Amino acid sequence: MTPAQSAARRIKVSPSMMCADFLSLKTELDLLAERGVDYLHIDIMDGHYVPNFTLGPDFCRRLAGYSAIPLDIHLMVENPDPFIPVFAGFPGATVAIHPEAAYHPIRSLELIRACGARPGVALDPSTPVEVLRWLLPHLELVCVMTVNPGYAGQALVPGGLAKIGEVARLVESEGLAIEIEVDGNVSWENIPRMIEAGAQTLVAGTSSLYDPAGDLAGNLERLYRLIGRS
Ligand code: DX5
Ligand code: ZN
Numbered sequence: 001m002t003p004a005q006s007a008a009r010r011i012k013v014s015p016s017m018m019c020a021d022f023l024s025l026k027t028e029l030d031l032l033a034e035r036g037v038d039y040l041h042i043d044i045m046d047g048h049y050v051p052n053f054t055l056g057p058d059f060c061r062r063l064a065g066y067s068a069i070p071l072d073i074h075l076m077v078e079n080p081d082p083f084i085p086v087f088a089g090f091p092g093a094t095v096a097i098h099p100e101a102a103y104h105p106i107r108s109l110e111l112i113r114a115c116g117a118r119p120g121v122a123l124d125p126s127t128p129v130e131v132l133r134w135l136l137p138h139l140e141l142v143c144v145m146t147v148n149p150g151y152a153g154q155a156l157v158p159g160g161l162a163k164i165g166e167v168a169r170l171v172e173s174e175g176l177a178i179e180i181e182v183d184g185n186v187s188w189e190n191i192p193r194m195i196e197a198g199a200q201t202l203v204a205g206t207s208s209l210y211d212p213a214g215d216l217a218g219n220l221e222r223l224y225r226l227i228g229r230s
Contacts, residue, residue: 011195011227013220014039014072014181016205017063018054019152021216028216029067035220039072039094041183041203044087049078049101050150057086064090072203074122074183076149077101081108088115096120096143096181099131109138122183124149125157129166136174142167144199147184153206156185161197168198191226202227 017040020028032040040063045054060071070092077083080097088095088111095117099105105121112119120141123131125148132142144167146160164182171178182199187207194202202223204210209219224230 009200011199011229012038012179012181012201013209013223013227013229014041014201014203015209016041016043016152016183016203017059018043019205019210026066029063029069031217031220033067033069035224037069037220038201040067040069041072041074043074044077044083045150046077049098050076052150060087060090070094072096072181072201073117074143074203076122079103081111084108084111085115088112088117090117094118094120094141096122096141098122098124098149099135100124100127105135106138109135113138120179120181122149123163123167125160125163125184129163129170132167132170136171136176136178139178141179141181141201142171143181143183143203145183146186146190146194154185156187156190160184161190161193164194164197164199188222188226191223195227 043054045052047053071090073087073095075097078101080102095112097108099121102108109119118140120139122143125145144164146156147154179200180198181201182194183203185207186202208223211219
């Protein structure tokens, strides 16, 4: 995809906050806002659906209180419904559940919308795309996970790129304007291939925006050049 094509299809950036430097978060948020990132990606883990704990409601409240960048909340939570009202009230928020972890995914998506947020789903790498068929009318974003949920810094799972393409074709065939996000090992090498496959929003973590080989400002410029936004 040429820079002109990706510029035409403005690729969105959602920095993964679990990868941020918490000790200089204010400075980082100012830079991200100044440079126009689209969302802040918030990984919520419950220690059950995934074997890890990360961020929570208080962190989201502090972020939303300081920054106007909309929250892109990724709920890796078993039976998410009781927690949806906690997260879906942030202005302009998107809340994605894992259909694998919800008893009644359509009910959960409708609850997210009723609480004022954009409903989405995040698919575990092992989950077939077919799962989306009856969910598509109820959602605005699909997050294709290209690593097993639960940790930053993992390598792309085989089949991840092909799955992005399958989701893009399904969404296109249904004629729906559903945002396709990719999450997991969104690296300098993988980004062009993920966009080529159909990704529109990039969750940027340790293998690009928070790549320790560079600083945040330099990595963001590099990312923007790569996606035709600089
Ligand atoms: C993993 C999370 C990701 C993670 C990505 O379960 O959903 O958002 O932060 O980190 P990297 O980019 O390092 O794979
Ligand atoms: Zn995530």
